[in-house]
Amino acid sequence: QVYLAESGGGLVQAGGSLRLSCKASGIVLGIDNMAWYRQTPGKQQELVAHITNRGITNYADSAKGRFTLSRDNAKNTMYLQMNNLKPEDTGVYSCNALIRTPQTRGIGTQDTWGHGIQVTVSS
Numbered sequence: 001q002v003y004l005a006e007s008g009g010g011l012v013q014a015g016g017s018l019r020l021s022c023k024a025s026g027i028v029l030g031i032d033n034m035a036w037y038r039q040t041p042g043k044q045q046e047l048v049a050h051i052t053n054r055g056i057t058n059y060a061d062s063a064k065g066r067f068t069l070s071r072d073n074a075k076n077t078m079y080l081q082m083n084n085l086k087p088e089d090t091g092v093y094s095c096n097a098l099i100r101t102p103q104t105r106g107i108g109t110q111d112t113w114g115h116g117i118q119v120t121v122s123s
Contacts, residue, residue: 002026002099002112009093009117016121017083022095022114024076032098032109034071034078039116040091048093049080062088085121092116 008020024031035050049059049069057069068081078095094116098109 002028002101002110004095004097004112004114006093006095006114006117009119011120011122012085014086014121014123016085017081018085018119020080020082020093020095020117020119022078022080022097024097024099024112027102028076029100029102029105031073031076032100034095034097036069036078036080037094037096038089038091039094045094051078082119085119087121087123090119090121093119
């Protein structure tokens, strides 16, 4: 069994910074793509940023220039550095990863989600 654990959320004033982490635990043979999603009340869940296993990133327009996504494959961990935060960045951030496990060996990956972490940016 594998799972993802997020950390680093909280309350910050507009203009401030937070660093979110997402760590995969369990028997992890490898991780393909990873991503952060945001859920805001009344809106559909949206992709914030995405990173391939080779470190190629892409960002939502709202995140470009302010957020930086990275990963440490040796630690099975992904990081989202969020700078110059705005009130509209408020939401529950969930990480997603395509994880290779003994059960998926030769078949593919397990699509795994974290429980989500709250980020609140006050004006």
